Amino acid sequence: MNDGKPGARIWDAFLTARDKQVFATSGFGAKAGFGKRPALLVIDVSYGFAGDKREPILDSIKRWSNSCGAESWDAIAAIDTLAQAFRAKNMPVIYTTGQNRPDGWDVGSWAWKNTRTGESLPRPTQNLDANEIVAEIAPQPQDIVVYKQKPSGFFGSNLAAYLTLLGADSVIVTGTTTSGCVRATVIDAFSMNYRVAVAEEGCFDRSQASHAINLCDMHAKYADVVPTAEILDHIATLADDLFPDLPKGKAQ
């Protein structure tokens, strides 16, 4: 990738030698740069994807079929740092999480490809709702929660309308899974001509190869995949009155 950044990227270990040559010469992976009015997106960081406690993924998925295991909780700490920085600057923090009918009718295409899909519906044996955002980064009153049924945060939701309402020109994406809902949301944001950055440590996935290669694909074509620290430095340069019309956080 020709972003001028020295040092290895997480995806290098998964690319073939030819892939590295192709990416180096085809012009992909340029730095798009941050926008001027970013919103933070926190995609699907719920108990369904993190499990109810830090444990190795192969243990966690016994009870939570979508769990990404221990890596989830490292990413949650990075997301918390970003969310606090955004709130300190009065900038929008937008969460997504899933929502389905109790009878599962609207699960639709999800049920076709996963033999354990029924487990993501509320079950009396689970102590927590799989769609509840984990308490460590629970939405604050001024934050925005978008409910969705499909991978992209934009699909069938009001997310695009909210970004227009806020006057956002860019999104900084975190959450899970890197290869699933993060990737899908990034593609739609790209297609709508938002500037997109992905906070690398704030993303996680159940598959190590999928995590690395999806970061590679997104960095090549759709988004700047950057360290969380670089995003925090950028946020520190922004004024704290960019978004005077955030939700007030209480009923009118």
Add this chain to the structure above:
Amino acid sequence: MSEPIWNQFLTERDKAVFAASGYGARGGFGKRPALLVIDVNYAFCGDKPEPILESIKRWRNSCGEDSVPAVAAIRSLIDKCHDKGLPVIYTTGVRRDDNWDSGSWSWKNARGGERPTVPVSNIDGNEIVAEIAPAPQDIVVLKQKPSGFFGTNLASYLTLLGADSVILTGTTTSGCVRATVLDAFSMNYHVAIAEEGCFDRSQASHAINLCDMNAKYADVMKTAEVLDFIDTLPEDLFDLPKGAPPKMARA
């Protein structure tokens, strides 16, 4: 499925996770499929078969000679769909001459300013390659972003046709094929991918994106299996266009 192409790129833990988490079940074909041929144009194939590192010198988006067997596989699927009267829908790009509407594409590629038309040839990069040129009854959808659904009439055409499923081919596996598969999945279409009919500039991206799609969104299948399935369908399923549309009508 024999050893899938993506296994060589997965970690041992990944294989255990995929096996335990329930992903990768067979979604199954629909009853009324449309064939989608994503972006198989000269910009992504180059104007002749040559190794990718040669081809991308002139065609920055080229996937090189991996496009050759893929185009042959797509040809066999198109012929079968034509025989059965099934819809064949192509996508390719469209852009203003001044490139204003390239938008976010130009932000991530240092060669984004290169025009699709290479000065040394008269070939339009967005023209679908001659080997699989659209027939009169086929449908061409012009798009500007990765998904064939984004900013286009593709979804309304599928509704008009009464299609309940799509069979995906084309390029790049990790780019426009993937984005189109995602939107089709989100719209609750049954999705199959003809593996040999897809190609990409990156070998790792090709393999892992097939893995991701097969895990969650689509059945990644051998072309022969797709052909066998189409053989089982009746011939009078669809009211197709009568033919002779404007060649590149704006979608």
